[in-house]
Amino acid sequence: MAGPAEVKVKIPFGNKHIDAIFSVPEKKSTYGVILTHGAGGDMNFPHLVSLASYLASHGVLCLRFTCKGLNIAYRAKAFKTVLEYLKLSDEYKLSGVFLAGRSMGSRAAASVIRHLSQEDEDDDDDFIQGLVCLSYPLHRPKLQSKLRDEDLLFIRCPVLFISGSADEMCEKQLLEGVVSKMKAPKKIHWIDNANHGMAVKGRTTDDVMEEINTQVFSWLRKNFELEHK
Numbered sequence: 334m335a336g337p338a339e340v341k342v343k344i345p346f347g348n349k350h351i352d353a354i355f356s357v358p359e360k361k362s363t364y365g366v367i368l369t370h371g372a373g374g375d376m377n378f379p380h381l382v383s384l385a386s387y388l389a390s391h392g393v394l395c396l397r398f399t400c401k402g403l404n405i406a407y408r409a410k411a412f413k414t415v416l417e418y419l420k421l422s423d424e425y426k427l428s429g430v431f432l433a434g435r436s437m438g439s440r441a442a443a444s445v446i447r448h449l450s451q452e453d454e455d456d457d458d459d460f461i462q463g464l465v466c467l468s469y470p471l472h473r474p475k476l477q478s479k480l481r482d483e484d485l486l487f488i489r490c491p492v493l494f495i496s497g498s499a500d501e502m503c504e505k506q507l508l509e510g511v512v513s514k515m516k517a518p519k520k521i522h523w524i525d526n527a528n529h530g531m532a533v534k535g536r537t538t539d540d541v542m543e544e545i546n547t548q549v550f551s552w553l554r555k556n557f558e559l560e561h562k
Contacts (some may be wrong), residue, residue, distance in 0.1 A: 337389035344418045351411055352376065353398035355425070356389035364557060365394035365427045366461065368413055369408075371436030371468070380435060380467070380531065380542060387546035391554060395424055400441075408441035412538050415514070416445065419536070420460055431553060433465035436502075436529065440470060443484040450489060463491040463556055465549055471503040471511065491518040493552045495509040495545055497527025522548045544545045 338357045343350040354376060366388055370378045376397040386393040397417055400411035412432065419430060425526035446464055472480055485492070494512065496503045505523065512519050524541060527533045531541050 344415055346411060346414050351398050351400060351415060351528045353396055353415060354385075356385040356395040356397070356476045358389045358392045358394060360392060362392060362394035362425070363428045364394060364553070365419060365425065365430045366465070366553070367412070367419060367430060368395060368397040368433045369400060369412060369415075369435070369438035369441065371434075371438055371470075372398075372403055374417060375401070378435065379538065380545070382518075383539075384433075384467075384546050388550060388553070391550050393550070394427065403437075405437070405440055405444060408437060409444040411446045412438075412441045413449070416461075427460075429460055429462040431463045431465055431556075432461060433467070433549075435467040436470050439464075439466035439468070440481060440484070441514045441542060442466070443488060444471075446490060447484040450487070462552075463488055464488060464494070465506060465552075466492065466494045467498075467545065468496055468531060469494055469503055469508070470529070471508055474501045477504055477507060480507065480511065482514075485511060485515055488515065488517045491556050492520075493549065494519070494521040495548055496521065496523060497529065497531055497533070498523045499526050500529045502529045510556050 340355040340357060342353050344353055368381055370381055376399040381397050385397050395559050400408055402408055434442040442464055446461055470481060472561045498505055512521055534539055
């Protein structure tokens with residue numbers, strides 16, 4: 334069975350461009366997800382391809398993009414550019430969007446949401462419906478004393494964390510502590526025994542991805558329903 338249609342686009346970014354791919358559902362989508370990768374890899378990282386295909390096959394437009402910089406401010410600037418591109422799109426007129434990322438990509442997404450909500454509380458806040466953090470890198474390996482939690486504590490929209498219980502960059506107890514201080518509606522789904530790369534001994538990548546994909550879609554669907562009440 335063929336998967337959802339994919340449409341490649343090049344998004345202007347200063348004097349460069351950002352490579353991106355839409356995964357397009359069969360029926361017109363009301364909501365979309367923007368998705369990006371971690372410090373390594375690109376938009377064709379298998380976990381992102383799997384999630385984008387799953388969401389589109391369940392009726393959610395997905396736009397994934399590549400940004401290879403390792404500077405978090407640069408990554409956030411690129412994410413904001415993609416967000417504005419999708420918001421102004423005539424072809425995909427969306428009511429709202431969820432920002433999502435893996436590892437460093439989720440830090441960039443959190444940074445965008447925090448800064449936009451501080452700049453313009455009326456406009457962008459309505460368009461951005463939530464944040465999905467896959468393997469959020471709360472700290473460097475063995476550097477639990479320096480937490481990357483500053484953006485998370487300022488976010489007000491719903492947030493989903495999906496992390497491995499054995500993630501060397503996100504100690505379980507520390508993430509739970511940060512989440513308990515967040516004012517946003519939030520949920521953590523732990524993948525048992527998964528490391529930062531979501532590898533689990535004794536489980537296939539496809540099996541782990543199926544768990545992640547269904548959790549993301551289930552959470553998104555609940556938030557769509559809340560929005561429509």
